[in-house]
Amino acid sequence: MREITYRQALNEALAEELERDPNVFLMGEEVAEYHGAYKVSQGLLERFGPRRIIDTPISENGFAGLGIGAAMVGLRPIIEFMTFSFSLVAFDQVVNNAPNMFLMSGGQFNIPITFRGPNGPAHQLAATHSHATENFYASVPGLKVCAPATPRDAKGLLKTAVRDDNPVLVLEAELLYSSKGMVEPPDEELLIPLGKADVKREGSDVSVICYAQTVPLALKVAAQLEEEDISAEIVDLRSIKPLDEKTIFDSVAKTHRVVIVEQDHPFCGVGAEICYRIQKNIFDALDAPILRVSQEDVPMPYNERLEKSVLPNADKLFAAVKQVCYA
């Protein structure tokens, strides 16, 4: 194991998959000559050439659709959205074409495509550039959605996504690109299956269910809670869809209390679905109502203080945990 950044981990995943399979190519805005807006594709143009690392015009609908068409005839595209906020311009392709094709064609055309890029609020990017899109996309049958929080998960999930025979969205996070973590050496194949959550910290009093940017937040709050003698178990979903119900239910059966901390909006958010599944399946295990910490139900303000106030944060999570623990 060695310590690398989330950005480097993604870069390694891309390079390894490009190396392994000649049908894999990377396409998106400024992925080639500029090395990616967030430098995730650093060095790939030099290594794999312009045939496989392809710059596009600012035409998300066009190049997302191009990728889907290429996947229909056997290529395995990796389409980078500079941010998933821009994927909304390609919503028709991602929602109507990629996941519908397999059923609509009676099983003749599966679409092995990966859509990836940063998702969710970053820092003072205001309303149009701060979308957390996971709940939009997870509601669409035929799509798979993952949101890695650590360099190791980022690498393993992206590699798995590229090998999956269905459309997979890898929702990265701008604020995590420079974070560091331990990852297996490059000569060791690292594949993390979709649909497997990971308990990032064991605990006994409360299950904090989180993903992506809320994982480091939850881990930080867990340390604070320790000082108050509250032992929090941190369950990192890693995949939103498919959802690892078993790991969630096992944790809840142990702790009997749940807080879900998510980066999307509250109405029809990811946490709402998880709440439903917990109460439906293990209602008797619960000792308190489930609480959710999410963004507030407002478009993202630019003002820094206001932005902080509408995002999930440590204070909100700390208070929610205390509340479910009646502490």
Add this chain to the structure above:
Amino acid sequence: MQPGEQRDEVEMLSLMLLIRRFEERASQQYQAQKIGGFCHLYIGQEAVVTGALAAVRDDDYVITAYRDHAHALARGTSADACMAELFGKETGCSRGLGGSMHFFDRKNHMYGGHAIVGAHVPLAVGMAFAIKYRDEDRVTLCFFGDGAINQGSFHEALNLAALYKLPIVFICENNLFAMGTSVKRSTSLKQIIDRAEGYDIPGEIVDGMNFREVRDKVAEIVDSIRKEAHPAFLEVRTYRYRGHSMSDPASYRTKQELEKYRLDDPITRLRAQLTREGKLTNEQFDMLDKRAKETVLAAVKFAEKSPQMPVEEVYDYVYFNGAKE
């Protein structure tokens, strides 16, 4: 068919008759409520797809919009599989899961059947991208209507195709109406072909009621593309005799206009050309027409007696799990 070889014109006339009779029968079955949802008929436009496909190889890629029955039939999908799809049966070309607007036939390189106007044009560019990526000499034929040319996806796709110099022919089936809105009321150009110029894509106009003209023009373009990959644009001027869909009485146009085009019928025209040249007798034509009608009637019977997919099986079509048929 081999490159450069031209398909037998009598056979192509026979295909046009099959398409015409298939659509007439589909219309009837729709009214009898055997067919659900939307149903868009191609009657009047037959020379476009038969002409274009007569000029390409069987392994070239074909993709179109929702007025797609003819494209599947012309690609070699059986009338049985097409009619069964309309009936929603498991024996349909998309197993009854796609319906009228979503005909697919992988084996015959028919890539749909796409119902969001303009949304398949980027897909077509992706297929052409794959051809170039693999250094093949195939060509993608992307059919769409005049309504598609005002969608953003169309513009993005044309720019990408021109930028990457992809082997694709954009074939605009200009039947003068985007649903019920005439081109004059929807498009800020004197002629559709000018869209291509905006992307530095060579474009031409052909008479879509003339099989030979369509075929020869497509053959010329495809020949040029196979020599050196590039996109091309063809505006094919045609006319649909029926409304936009089965529910459209087409009250936005005059009877006189319709009659004018009917007199220029693509089947009548090719028949006359062949008869004049001594390649077809009236008896032969009647036989071809009889055969087309019989094929279509048999397809209705096939569709009627075909099973529906068992309800629980639909869940097998959400994610592909590797067991390719």
